[in-house]
Amino acid sequence: MRRTVVAGRAMGEVLRSSMPINFLGAVDAARGTITDPAHDLHGRALRGTILAFPHGIGSSVGAYTVYALKANGVAPAAMVCARADASVVSGCAIAGIPLMLDGGLCEGVRDGQACTVDTAARTVVPA
Amino acid sequence: MDLTRDEEDALHGRRGEAMETAYRVLVATGEAMGAAALGGVSWAHLSGVNYNTIGDAGARFLADMAAAGARVRTRTTLNPMGYDSRADHGLPDEFVRGQEGIASSYGQMGVDLSFSCIPYEIFRESDLLPRAGGRVAFAESNAAIYANSVGGLRTNKESAFGALAAALSGKSPVAPPEDPGSVPTVRLRVDSASDLDYGLLGYFAGAAGSRTVNIEGAAEAMGHRSCKSLCAGMGTSGTCSRFSLGARAAGERIDFGREERDAALDSLSTAGSGDMIALGSPQLGAGELASLAAMVGGARFQKRCVVFCARASLEAAEASGDAAGLRRAGCELLADCCACLTPLVSADDVDSVTTSSVKAAYYLSRSNGVGVDLRPISEIVRGEAR
Incomplete structure (x- = not known):
């Protein structure tokens, strides 16, 4: 079942991870990249993507990192999480990044595929 | 809503x-x-x-x-x-x-x-x-x-x-009630667990649950320092906001034994020794400053040792004389700031840091970019103060 947390519509390539993301400890907010060498998205750029990952973890300040990604122009176009955590939810709410909950993490579309997220229709479909 | x-x-x-x-x-x-x-x-x-x-x-x-x-x-x-x-x-x-x-x-x-x-x-x-x-x-x-x-x-x-x-x-x-079946139980199976073991237990347990984790086998022995260590470790690895203690029938059961402890330690402790010592994360309270002063006794740390504490705790330690004792032992007592994510620990100055905090270890390694030598506080004092 999909649920809308922050409403919006956005296009981007799907960037999917099977690992939770610690935004404070593992993301470079200036460059918009994952810096944790142990993460499966290590070195990958988040800018303009539809970032699909299980959920955020770690420090409550991660919310500021989500906001800073947007302020620095390197934020994902939208996020899709399997479950909600406060930092990602509030960070997206302040930054205006569409956020949808989806246990299947965009099942049916390929990694890297250009897609449109539409929270009103609760869909992620090829663009 | x-x-x-x-x-x-x-x-x-x-x-x-x-x-x-x-x-x-x-x-x-x-x-x-x-x-x-x-x-x-x-x-x-x-x-x-x-x-x-x-x-x-x-x-x-x-x-x-x-x-x-x-x-x-x-x-x-x-x-x-x-x-x-x-x-x-x-x-x-x-x-x-x-x-x-x-x-x-x-x-x-x-x-x-x-x-x-x-x-x-x-x-x-x-x-x-x-x-x-x-x-x-x-x-x-x-x-x-x-x-x-x-x-x-x-x-x-x-x-x-x-x-x-x-x-x-x-x-x-107002959070809705939690489904008791979704609360896992982590069984502490490490004998005479140190404050660091409790931090590692928290780090392990925090990733095992989503909201509450039940901890079995910890109850009586856990002192204040171990409790803080558990809370900080748990907050670092996951989304949990609470632990409960005791035996429990419902939910998944997971053991935290020597093997799990060692695996958690290996993932966080990346250096064999530290160029400096950083104690905190969470900040030390007045009671911990007093117990650290007692542990150190008349010895002196052989390398830079920064102790992060709350302003109110530092003021209490100034009044009791513990602050003076710790300074004689070579400690730098800092308030207002803490071990994780401080600009006071930089990879420009040191390659590695010794700490007893799982949370400090996590962020020193990932955000400050330094190696971490993670050890229980008693071992740090024994090994580094002479």
Whole structure:
């Protein structure tokens, strides 16, 4: 079942991870990249993507990192999480990044595929 | 989520821009957690204070909020910043300016500039804690877990923005009841567990549950230092906001034995020794400063040893003589800041840091980019003070 947390519509390539993301400890907010060498998205750029990952973890300040990604122009176009955590939810709410909950993490579309997220229709479909 | 007419007005900007921002966060967070309504809180504790973590984007956000008329409606304290405001660290002007701007924005909003990550500890002694069972909104994860698990208070594991929204509105989303079947039990199977073992247990358990984790086999032996260590470790690895103690029938059961302990330690302890020692994360309270002074005795640390503590705890240690004792032992006592994410520990100066904190280890390694030598406090004192 999909649920809308922050409403919006956005296009981007799907960037999917099977690992939770610690935004404070593992993301470079200036460059918009994952810096944790142990993460499966290590070195990958988040800018303009539809970032699909299980959920955020770690420090409550991660919310500021989500906001800073947007302020620095390197934020994902939208996020899709399997479950909600406060930092990602509030960070997206302040930054205006569409956020949808989806246990299947965009099942049916390929990694890297250009897609449109539409929270009103609760869909992620090829663009 | 049901909103009152006043709350609807605030959400739609009829109570000003700052309040609209606060309600946008409250509503998104409430919807995501399945809350039915907002409820009052009597204390908010904010994170998002250190210039090292929120940077210029965060500093500008706070300055804009303060300028838009954001004012707290409930008692509000806040986390450590980047340095000790009464010491000269020789930090770049740019950092100090950024940090001072953040402090000034929070001051304008009416926040009590406590700069501590152990609010439960420094306010317990001053009799300022809300009544037992009271609702609060703590963003600092170790403090939220402590408040829910042993502090007799109730808080969501708030994000930095969630706690700020609670401070400005006096409200937070009321979490729906938790399904008892979703609470896993982690069985502590490590004999005579040290304070570090409890931190590693927390780190392991935090990743095993989503909201509450039950811990079996810890109850009686856990002292205050181990409890803080458990809370900080748990807050680092996952989304949990609470632990319970004791045997429990429902839910998944997972063992935390030697093997799991060693695996957690190996993932966090990346160096065989440290160029300096950093103790904190969470900050040490007055009791811990006294016990550290007693442990060190007349010995002296052979390398730089920085001890991060709360201002109130440092003042108590100055009065008791423990601060003088620790300084004689070569310790640098710093208030207002803490071991994780401080600019005072830099890869430009040191390759590796010795610490007893799982949380410090995690962030020193990932954010400060230094190697970490993680050991129990007793072992650090024995090995490094002569």
